[in-house]
Amino acid sequence: MEVALVVVVVAFALGFDYTNGFHDAANAIATSVSTRALTPRAALIMAAFFNLVGALLGTEVATTIAEEIIDIQDAPPHQGLVIVLAALIGAITWNMITWWFGLPSSSTHAIIGGLTGVGIASGVTVYWSAIVDKVVLPMIVSPLVGFIGAFAVMVAVLWIFRKAKPGPTFRRFRIAQTASAAAMALGHGLQDAQKTMGVILLALVAGGFREQAQGIPLWVKISAALAISAGTYAGGWRIMRTLGRKIIELDPARGFVAESVSAVVLYVNAFILHAPVSTTHTITSAIMGVGATKRVSAVRWGVAKNIGGAWVLTIPAAALVAAVVYWILWPILR
Template identity: 75%
Template structure:
């Protein structure tokens, strides 16, 4: 039974990674496509490649997911069975919420859906949720990263407008379109660095639970490659519904604003992953940066009604994914008993 559950967890984790890719593809490329810096297909191909590369650049976020959200220490095979059902239910809850928000075209956070799923299923299975770590590495970054993204994007955009205040519009626009190919690639690299590692962390958690891996051994290479490939394939399949929301519905972007939004978002993702080991939301980061650059036109240029709906999705993601995961745990556990 344990082998079957581990296989199911790995399969579902890679499915989640794939849905993460098409759900969050818009994060990396929506601004570049909306400003016509890149064609949709070229942007998706570039994002897929950079997602794959980014996924292999580190494991700190994966280790946070595996060890700092819920404690699945087990003393016997019965507890190991329950712990695997917790991971399975967490993934189902996260995938369900991803699909719901994708269908509605809302850029919610796949990262927070997964974390919410782990918390909900962990509580349902009577395991210990490490609330201190959740607050320090999830809740605080969840609040801080959008504020930082908005503020830095606003400030940098003001600086760009001042520096290029006397420049000719035509060449300047063409220059920023070219620059956006670099900033979009950087954003896609950061997305892979953050989000693919979360899938690695879940698979590693399952392997630790049944004793097939040890914390000091690190994440196996096959797990890294599988997670990187899954998120890349998902990204290449595209997320057109959410792309329209990020690229057009929040604000009509020009190449300069697209470049600044992507650059700031990429920096925030790198710092959070490499410096703080915090699993932040790429969705929140790029959305808040888009709002920041948009606000430099005038506050009314940002469609705050759309922004409010996105914020509601952010707030609901962790509790809704937790609820779905808890219900799934009770159902699956009762069937497998």
């Protein structure tokens, strides 16, 4: 029974990874497509490739997800697998709801919310201090750094190129956006695919098929990387329209700065802080930051308010769905 349940959990984890790809594909390429630096198809192919590469570059974020959100090592194998399955269903459900409404919410916080909610519902240990330090604080700080950093860099760019001719300058920034979009896609793979790796490792540990100290198997890394790349290639046009056009009309210079600053924030959190931050929150706040350099009213704050509402709701909503799913599934599957 455990073997079958592990297969189901891994399938749901890769399904979550796929929805993460098409839900968050806009993060890496919306600005490049909206400024016409890249065609949609070229942008999707490039983003899928660099998501794949980024997913294979590290495991620090995956380890955080597997070891520092909830502890299911003392739970019976069967219960542990149901816990992970319920968390995934909660995260996937929230991803699909926000995708349908075109809201760029965080897949990162959806899976963390799912794990937290089912942890509470099942009575296993929830590491609240780690959640505060590595989830809640980065959730607050990263968008602020993205906004302030993008605003400051954009002001510097405007000053440096203040006497340059707009036409040739924008053409150069369109070319530069190819590199910044690739860097953003790499950061997305580095952050988001690792979360799925961590969840699969959690399932393998729960089922007694692997020790946490053994780390993440190569097949898990490759399958998670391929799933998020496939999802990215499938595209996320609803959210792309929100990020690329509804917050502010971007020009190539602002698109380049927003992507570059966001990529730096993602790399710092992945390689140095080992914190699973939201790619969505980072790029959205950076777009607002570069937009505010035009004038404060240039940013469509009504859209930003709706996005902010989705951010606040993500963890509790995914947690609630996961808890309800657990309460339904556990009596049936126990």
